[in-house]
Amino acid sequence: RAKNIITSALSIDEFFRISQCKSAKEMWDTLQDTHEGTSDVKRSRKHTFIREYELLRMNHGESISDFQKRFTHLINHLVDLARKFEVEELNLKVL
Structure with a gap:
């Protein structure tokens, strides 16, 4: 369910960035690193x-x-x- 919520809020470019992630946490961490940096x-x-x-x-x-x-x-x-x-x-x- 969390994965669906995250993906529904993304642009197509951001979706492709996280499309291979296995979990919602991995998606979130990828987006966080992308937008805020490590x-x-x-x-x-x-x-x-x-x-x-x-x-x-x-x-x-x-x-x-x-x-x-x-x-x-x-x-x-x-x-x-x-x-x-x-x-x-x-x-x-x-x-």
Whole structure:
């Protein structure tokens, strides 16, 4: 039943990606690795985003609005990768 639920929600390309899987768990794990990456990929992405956060500065000629969008986008990526922030830390970073 779980296999049917998973396959009914997929595009044709995603269906072909998991069509040879034997169990719902194998299907799920394959889809998760495809869309989120393996734990090594996640760790690498997290380190890249942390480094970008540490070096984040407003670019010459960049509007405050554009900087805020870039900042928010970066923070959202880090939060998705389980990085936690205190509100005070974020406020100080923007200043």
